[in-house]
Amino acid sequence: MGREPCCDKNSLKKGSWTPEEDRKLVHYIQKYGYGNWRTLPKNAGLQRCGKSCRLRWTNYLRPDIKRGRFSFEEEEIIIQLHSILGNKWSAIAARLPGRTDNEIKNYWNTHIRKILLRMGIDPVTHRPRLDLLDLSWILSSSLYNQNQIFLNQPLMQSNEIPTCSVPSTNETQLVDQKFQSNISGLSGYQGNAMPSNLTEDYMPLPSDYNYYGSDHQTVIDPSLESVLSTPLSSSTYVNGSNITEDERENYDNNNLKFEISDILDINGFM
DNA sequence: AAAATTTCCAACCGCGAGTCC
DNA sequence: GGGACTCGCGGTTGGAAATTT
Known part of the structure; x- marks a missing residue:
């Protein structure tokens, strides 16, 4: 019946990303790719929701940005x-x-x-x-x-139509x-x-x-x-x-x- | 120099569509 | 078949930085 929740929101970190978190995310994606955002944070050792990881990658860390x-x-x-x-x-x-x-x-x-x-x-x-x-x-x-x-x-x-006041x-x-x-x-x-x-x-x-x-x-x-x-x-x-x-x-x-x-x-x- | 205000943008939130089980 | 989930999108917000008073 359905899937497990993508993440346990209570234990997840929110707010700005630290350089260390960025490094972990980049390192993991470079090594394994980003096929599954749901499992990625756990595998990468990040206390973040997969959604947050995806956003961070697509909006900031992607090398082609x-x-x-x-x-x-x-x-x-x-x-x-x-x-x-x-x-x-x-x-x-x-x-x-x-x-x-x-x-x-x-x-x-x-x-x-x-x-x-x-x-x-x-x-x-x-x-x-x-x-x-x-x-x-x-x-x-x-x-x-x-x-x-x-x-x-x-x-x-000169050929324009004059406007009225x-x-x-x-x-x-x-x-x-x-x-x-x-x-x-x-x-x-x-x-x-x-x-x-x-x-x-x-x-x-x-x-x-x-x-x-x-x-x-x-x-x-x-x-x-x-x-x-x-x-x-x-x-x-x-x-x-x-x-x-x-x-x-x-x-x-x-x-x-x-x-x-x-x-x-x-x-x-x- | 300090306080107040404004600007900017990274990150979050909620929703809809599609997919999975 | 249908509920639970992921993914991606657009709207919004929080707070840092910049600017003004």
Whole structure:
């Protein structure tokens, strides 16, 4: 009748793993493999539940795990796949060699989700929502106060449809279209329900631009700088060349100027 | 310098699907 | 056939580290 419980929970250790426990787990798996998580802890001399061992191995100890910050390309893939798959972290992780579902999930929740919310994008639907846009952040930014770049930025191309000052249903749609168009210009991102015929008209950004990367907003608001930052790696590729952190930051900042103004026709709200 | 607050992420929890007995 | 179990997944949390006051 059934199986024995996988472990006696009362005698098991919980919490952070010690280097010694890691060593035991790695040593055992290297020698015998990890076929049966139920019996592994006992055989390996660990006072842990098999579930905890599996998690520790798959999320941390596996030799093929890539550690360090996510690259532009990886961030692009995550956003693109999330727009298609939703919170299917394991499915997303399957397409990012060396990254775990837990790591991607954490990165999404701590970095990307915040960026999308500040930009007025619903992180669930990947569609713009004005009620999510953090206008206070835009208006209080040093960039706006000092240079009013948002206002001076040429918002539209001559062939674009002008927006009116009071958001109407049509304008909401237009903002939506402009938003999707800009997002679609970012390499890799396609979003949902993007009107494909608008793409070229509304694509002021280079094809290798990354919209999430624009959250390196030191110029806008230094307090937000860390939002996209992850430690360790000191350089990143942009346009096929290696750049420093500062260069990446500047790159992102420059793109933000375009991005916010294009996403929202700020003039219409002033 | 210290306290308070925020951020980040490793690890835990609970659930559903599939498997075992 | 069905209850007990494993496995894998996604959501949540605890606490360390970083940042701000």
